[in-house]
Amino acid sequence: MQILQNVSLADHSTMRLGGIAAYSCEIASRAELVEALGWASSQQLPYRVIGSGSNIIWADEGFQGLLIINAIKGFELYDEDEQNSYLTVGAGEPWDSVVERSVAAGLSGIEALSLIPGTAGATPIQNVGAYGQDVSQTVATIEAYDTSQQAYVTIPGFDCGFGYRTSRFNTSDRGRFIITSVTFHLVRSNPLPPYYPAVEHYLTDMHKAANPATIREAVISVRSSKxxxxxxxxxxxxxFANPIISTGDYTQLEAGHGQIPHWEVSEGVKLSGAWLIEQAGFKDFHDTATGMATWYSQPLVLVNEHAKSTADLLAFKQQIVNAVAAKFGVQLEQEPELLP
Ligand SMILES: Cc1cc2nc3c(=O)[nH]c(=O)nc-3n(C[C@H](O)[C@H](O)[C@H](O)COP(=O)(O)OP(=O)(O)OC[C@H]3O[C@@H](n4cnc5c(N)ncnc54)[C@H](O)[C@@H]3O)c2cc1C
Structure with missing residues (x-):
């Protein structure tokens, strides 16, 4: 395990902004993780474990600690019977390659999560989801280093506190567990309808029946175009996450603004954040002052055209948050984590 000094954090965020980390190292095994934690402790430095930085923005001030990059590999498939399989993957496996290989094995459960950037070990953190699936539906167990007990533990999926883009790992137990592998319960059968509308349209247009491979194909096609x-x-x-408000608040909002694209969910009403942002005047919006923009086909996505700093990004974000709050009284919540 090699410890590097003065590392650019912009190289560890897909937003490509941020200052310098004092130290970084890549870990390839459980033993190396313990070694890295021991080194940080001996130097009295804070540490942060990351995957590939697709859900992180780094402060311009940088990080005076050890950045631990999880590169633990592994892909083991265990067929319990003709129908049920358990797939255990190392936390540092690139997520889309895990999905690709599970689909190639004829398994269903994570195919709609195709093409999501990042590592397998980060997927439970915010309960990664898209096109009608999220990992809470298939996570059987998680193996993690519990920094409170200083020991490896196994956490069953039902004990992960999963919700919409949340889990205990980004709420009550934030920073406590370092995930080293995840076991998914997948099934050898075709996904049942209803499918997400964009996926359904693709299958109909292409005259294809739904199976894990065609759902993956549909999701890749839709995501790549959007x-x-x-x-x-x-x-x-x-x-931004799609905001969730109470049914009562939605009725009031509708009275003032007419129908707003929304979905009923167990927590209340989930609003289309993209629609709110467009209506607040930020459709395909290019901000010359900050070098940031909203993506032309999906305004929930902010893109770095030529921003110089994370401060630029945050200033642009705030303009959007303020405009949506002023027009609709709805608070947009930032999805990627600002570190450290
Ligand atoms: C183009 C694009 C599309 C995206 N689409 C979606 C989408 O459809 N749905 C969705 O849910 N997300 C989406 N995301 C967000 C992102 O892909 C996911 O959050 C992904 O799981 C992040 O993985 P990562 O390895 O890059 O994690 P990082 O960004 O490196 O880390 C994210 C968080 O997890 C923590 N973490 C990472 N690894 C571990 C570990 N092994 N143990 C403990 N903590 C850890 C980090 O400390 C940090 O808090 C998208 C991102 C991009 C850039």
């Missing part, structure tokens, strides 16, 4: 590729332009995917 979302910017972070290897081409800096972004963190959706910068």
């Amino acid at each position: 979302l910017p590729d972070p290897s081409i332009i800096g972004n963190n995917g959706s910068f």
